[in-house]
Amino acid sequence: MNKPLLMLFCSALAIQSSVAADATSPATPTASKTISSPGALKKNPLLVKSALEFEYPAFDKIHNEDYAPAFAEAMRQHDAEIKAIAANPAKPTFDNTVIALERSGQTLKRVATIFFNQLGANTNPTLEALSGDLAPALSAHQDAISLNAQLFKRIQRLVEQKASLHLDAESDRLLDRYYTDFVRAGANLSAAEKEKLKSLNAQLATMENKFNQNVLKDTNASALVVDTKEELAGLSATEIETAAATAKAKGLDGKYMIPLMNTTGQPLLATLENRKTRQRLYEASVQRGSHGGEGDNREVVLTLARLRAERAELLGYANFAAYSLEDETAKTPAAVNKMLGELAPAGVANAKKEAAELQKLIDDEHGNFQLAAWDWAFYSERLHQQKYAFDDNQLRPYFELNSVLQNGVFFAANQLYGISFKERKDLPVYEPTVRVFEVYDVDGKPLAIFIADMYARDNKRGGAWMNNYVDQSGLFATKPVIANHLNIPKPPAGQPTLLTPDEVKTAFHEFGHALHGMFSQVRYPRFSGTNVPRDFVEYPSQVNEMWAVWPEVLKNYAKHYKTGEAIPQDLVDKIVASRKFNQGFTTTEYLSASLLDQRWHQLSSKQIPTDTMAFEATALKDAGVDFAPVPPRYRTPYFSHSFGGGYSAGYYAYLWSEVLDADTVEWFKEHGGLSRKNGDWFRQQLLSRGGSIDPMQSFRNFRGRDPEIEPLLVRRGLK
């Protein structure tokens, strides 16, 4: 059974989960409608393994029109494979059932992997239309496997006879994993209940899609329009020109338009001097999905919450969170509530202290108003400059992209793990700015392919993420092909690409995921690399962020792009000193969103409220995080992680992973930091294990004990 395609939505907290679907795009053939001649299928580049080394995708041979027929054929093949396994007259064995399942669906996996990766990184209206058509088809395809009674009976039989099978540890775990996957997908239900489940799955897929479409629709519809240049004081000349051009393109000649970013905060709030404009921009942002009209999500949220609760109840759980968390390292809602509940008072107290400092700044300037949510970014930017006397623009000349990548990210990996990199210009890319590197292990043998897709483009989803094109696995003797995607604005031709400190951190973060994928050393693809619970998967990537500011690494990459001069030590000290700045705000807005995500999903179907916004307000108040200047990172009606799929009941995962991360950073420091010895231990005990052993056990094997929360509290200034 295929786990839903895993894509990691990163840059820690700056995440977007919805992929834009263009409602106006022309109709394209769907998977189910397409009929292709056998000759055409034979030539379809998606239906054969790539002949390139590492099975690297033949991007130069794949065309838009190949996907729909490839999906149809790959699903057909997979169905046939499943049917053969289920109907096998021989009695079930580990090989003829579990291994056979693990081997099945390879073509579908390849087609889906390439398709969804391209949909995120290199999309077009044809792919977007196809993705809409595919959602229900893939959901039904998955249901047909998960609810196949004959197939499940074979797995059940094997579980019953497990003691006599004498499986090795990884195989034992694989059998358990399949059994659990089937049970959680409804295999133990009666025929009538299975029908009900299928119907709920279909409704959920449709409603999640509607939620995401509404967010996109209302984000586009809520662009701020102002009449005069004066109202935009504080913006750069280019930003004002862009606003004028944007308005003109929408037929609003002579006005200025600021489109909303499809993320939480609106970046321009930090520089807009006109308080009224700030307020209008802020309100446009937080009222998305809850002010009537076509993109209103308030009812959609209630329907989704109810459907998820009903689905969980049908499967025997008290609520959706209980169902979802059982398969995470957190295990129970109580464990998540405990962590969030312990951190909330400290986070809010910190945020209130920060608010007082900002208020003082306002008062000193005789601002004569009370700090509001729309003032926070503006005054905290000012306070930051006052306290630390530097801004991103002073740092950027030291953070040239190629140096960050090769002398920073790659250098750190070389020092820790002994791996080396060589650029491959001979492998095809889907876009000319994408770079490909072959990665060599300590012994000089090929280890993996690394694809670096660093620049922002119109046809690329926002945020940053890592994905696999090919998983490492012993079963198929495959080596990993792994991509990192960032969204760094491309400078004009001839200009260097200079990164902000946040972009540098993101580059290290995503490469932490890449290492998790590249060092994987497991037999079964089901356990490869980042195939771990989502509240664990952000852990290795967050750990890798530590090397971005590690003195030996920094010294090696942070050199002025013109003069080659190393970054001045006083700037480095300031960066490090400023890391606790605004942590009260960051922690509180994240905790509030995590709490909302939990409250909604800890409801039973009987407890679904009738008023979305009233429920949100009460939930925040009850949790003690209703501090008006710091609203939740996402309000319910545009909280795509929670309601659009992906991180439903799982938004807490970043902080959960950060506990392990902070504790691991301490371990590295205790053991002398950047060294081969430390890197090898981390690789051997943790990065190479993927999901082949219990992830928390791999943490214990690495750390020598259970995780402790203390380092996280110190890091976030919560102590």
Ligand SMILES: [Zn+2]
């Ligand atoms: Zn990540």
